[in-house]
Amino acid sequence: MQYSWFIGAFYLLYLALILFGFEDLAFYMKPLLVPSLLLMIPFKSVFSAKYKLFYAVLFSTLGDVFLMFRGTLFFVLGLTSFLTAHLMYMMIFKSVRNPIKFNLMYIFSSLIIAVYFCTFLSFLWPHLGPMKAPVFIYAAILSIMLWFAIHSNAPHPFSRFIIILGALSFVISDSMLSTRLFYGTFENAHFFIMSSYLVAQFLLVFGIVKSRISK
Known part of the structure; x- marks a missing residue:
């Protein structure tokens, strides 16, 4: 896709600004x-998932903007926006999901996701305070989105692999963000959170468009 290199360079510039301490410039970017990422979506072609993908990008953008500000209200609005974006991704993956087969892959992936969900929430739970319910709901939706990504039936194996990597990167990014917000920060937290987040969004959009999921 012709704009993917431009987007990649744009993201690298943003991450470089964070890494080298130009946080003010990065804030406005x-x-x-x-x-x-809208540059990669073929709006003029036969690609019916483009509207769901557009809304996933739109609500992710709203989430980014809300989380630029401090306060419980902005956090909840940001969380709700990203939750809606995940629902859009889930709808795309669900449209091409394989019929459920209780094979080894199904059991293994479901078990790993469930174990991580329970373990990470148990780690954060004492620190969540009044945010327990919103974080629980968001984490559940994120986990289900990952499950749908793993069990999607994208036409091309490479596209499916890219989509799964994108969903995994989202889980990693949100796990680091939650740790920083509710438990404690760590060195270069902002850089690592945004790196994994941008990789996630790029791979999800790239993989979906590349696979031409059309249902």
Whole structure:
């Protein structure tokens, strides 16, 4: 896709600004990061998932903007926006999901996701305070999105692999973000959180468009 290199360079510039301490410049670039992915969506072609993908990008952008500000209200609005974006991704993956077969892959992936969900929530739970319910709901939706990504039936194996990597990167990014917000920060937290987040969004959009999921 012709704009993927431009988007990649744009993301690298943003991450370099964070890494080298130009946080003020990076702050003003942030609302433009995810919308740049719209350049990869073929709106004029026969690709019916493009509207769901557009809304996934839109709500992710809203989530980014809300989380630029401090306060419980902005956090909940950001969480709700990203939850809606995950629902859009789930709808895309669900449209091409294989019929459920209780094979080894199904059992293994479901078990791993469930174990991580329970373990990570148990780790954060004492630190969540009044945010227990919103974080629980969001984490559940994120886990289900990952499950649908793993069990999607994208036409091309490479596209499916890219989609799964994108969903995994989202889980990693949100896990680090939750740790920083509710437990404690760590060295270069902002850089690592945004790196994995941008990789996630890029791979999800790239993989979906590349596979031409059309249902």
